[in-house]
Amino acid sequence: MAEQQKPEVKKVAELMRALDFCMFTTVTADGRMYARPMSNNRKVEFDGDIWFFSGADTRKVDEISREPRVHLSYADPQRFCFLSVDGVTEVATDVDKKRELWLKELERWFPNGPEDANVVLLKVRPSVIAYWTGDGDGLVTME
Amino acid sequence: MAEQQKPEVKKVAELMRALDFCMFTTVTADGRMYARPMSNNRKVEFDGDIWFFSGADTRKVDEISREPRVHLSYADPQRFCFLSVDGVTEVATDVDKKRELWLKELERWFPNGPEDANVVLLKVRPSVIAYWTGDGDGLVTME
Numbered sequence: 703m704a705e706q707q708k709p710e711v712k713k714v715a716e717l718m719r720a721l722d723f724c725m726f727t728t729v730t731a732d733g734r735m736y737a738r739p740m741s742n743n744r745k746v747e748f749d750g751d752i753w754f755f756s757g758a759d760t761r762k763v764d765e766i767s768r769e770p771r772v773h774l775s776y777a778d779p780q781r782f783c784f785l786s787v788d789g790v791t792e793v794a795t796d797v798d799k800k801r802e803l804w805l806k807e808l809e810r811w812f813p814n815g816p817e818d819a820n821v822v823l824l825k826v827r828p829s830v831i832a833y834w835t836g837d838g839d840g841l842v843t844m845e
Numbered sequence: 846m847a848e849q850q851k852p853e854v855k856k857v858a859e860l861m862r863a864l865d866f867c868m869f870t871t872v873t874a875d876g877r878m879y880a881r882p883m884s885n886n887r888k889v890e891f892d893g894d895i896w897f898f899s900g901a902d903t904r905k906v907d908e909i910s911r912e913p914r915v916h917l918s919y920a921d922p923q924r925f926c927f928l929s930v931d932g933v934t935e936v937a938t939d940v941d942k943k944r945e946l947w948l949k950e951l952e953r954w955f956p957n958g959p960e961d962a963n964v965v966l967l968k969v970r971p972s973v974i975a976y977w978t979g980d981g982d983g984l985v986t987m988e
Contacts, residue, residue, distance in 0.1 A: 725918035725927060727870065727878060735878070735916035737869060737929040739977055773878035775868035775918040784868060786880040834882055 710842050711750050716832050717785060718776055719728040719746040724755070724787075727773040728765035738762065739778065745803050750831070750844060752787075753803055755812065758795075763822065768793045775827060786832040793825040847976075850934040853985050854893050857974050859929060861919055867930075869897065870916040871908035880918065880962060881905065888946050893974070893987060895930075896946055897967040898955065905963065909934045937966040966974040 718724070722744065745753040745772035752774070756762055766772065770792070776785040794800075800816035800823060810823045831842045861867070865887065867882035883947040888896040895917070899905055909915065917930040937943075942958035943966060955964045 707984065713935075721922070723920065723922040723927075724869065725920055725929060727918065727929075734914070734931040734973060735929075736973070736975065737916065737918050739922075739927040765969070771877070771897065773870060773880065775870065775880050775920065775921040777866065777868055777882065777918065779864070779866040779882075779888060779921070780923070784866075784882040786868060786870075788877040788879060830877060830879070831880070838846060 705711055710840065711844065712748050714785065714833055714840075714842055715746045715748050715750050716835060717783060718742065718750075718752060718774075718787070721746050721776040721778055721783065721785070724774040724776045724785075727775065728762060728763070729769045729771070730765060731768065735773075736765075737773075741809070743803070743805055750828045752789075752826045752828070755800075755808055755828070756822055756824050757812070758822045759821045763793060763824075764785070766793060766824065770829070774826065782833045782834070782836045786826050786830075787826070788830045789828040792825045792827070795819070796823075799823060815831045853935075854987065855891050857928065857975065857976055857983075857985055858889045858891050858893050860976060860978070861885065861895060861917075861930070862887050863907060863948070864919040864921055864926065864928070867917040867919045868886060869905070870918065871905055872912045872914070876910065878916075879908075880916075886946070886948050886951070893985075894970045895932075895969045897969070898943075898946070898951055899965055899967050900955070901963045901965045906936060906967075909936060909967065925977070925979045927974075927977045930969070930971050931973045932971040933971045935970070937968055938962070939966075942966060955975065961986045
């Protein structure tokens with residue numbers, strides 16, 4: 703089953719990488735949903751895992767620590783391409799991984815570079831991905 | 846306080862109307878989040894209330910009946926305009942209201958017109974709206 707899903711997972715991973723910006727939705731302490739635009743810096747793996755850089759002392763990381771289930775909405779209305787990604791987030795602090803995924807343009811947000819303890823990675827592992835494109839719709843279950 | 850907020854509410858209502866398509870996020874029976882693209886057909890009131898047409902016998906309406914709290918993500922990465930809308934949804938079946946908001950192009954989805962009992966309105970009343978634009982960011986609390 704996992705083998706059969708691979709081509710479709712690769713397809714949605716490529717869509718997410720191309721769209722780049724998503725609305726990253728967390729559940730707040732008072733049970734609301736809140737989303738903020740985030741770039742994946744094209745760091746989407748072919749198995750669907752998505753990496754984001756974040757400050758450690760942010761509301762987002764607080765919310766993920768309490769409730770790791772998140773939702774990512776990708777939308778490009780002009781090209782009619784939409785993705786709904788439900789997943790679970792892990793906060794990673796490994797310096798080697800941060801160096802591996804680091805991009806020069808991130809210095810705008812994090813001037814002290816990937817070694818800074820206040821820079822963390824958010825790894826979103828998708829569980830259910832739905833997509834709508836001009837070429838068709840689909841649903842991919844990863845678990 | 847409500848009076849002071851009015852200009853900003855009007856501004857975000859205009860942004861939502863212009864973007865038109867959002868990812869309409871509901872909480873599923875098993876506690877995940879799921880979003881689908883939906884057009885507001887430019888039916889956003891100046892007080893921020895947003896109207897959507899939907900089939901009555903849809904998964905979306907089932908989910909809203911169980912958990913009326915929803916989230917709307919509006920995104921236009923090319924113009925750098927993003928909105929996060931947390932709100933509560935009411936399912937409305939009033940025929941006069943359906944007729945008032947009806948648009949000819951909805952016949953593509955609902956060929957029997959606004960009188961069809963399977964056509965309902967979803968009225969989203971925002972509680973917290975966050976926005977990011979090239980001209981600046983903001984947070985509007987409606988409750």
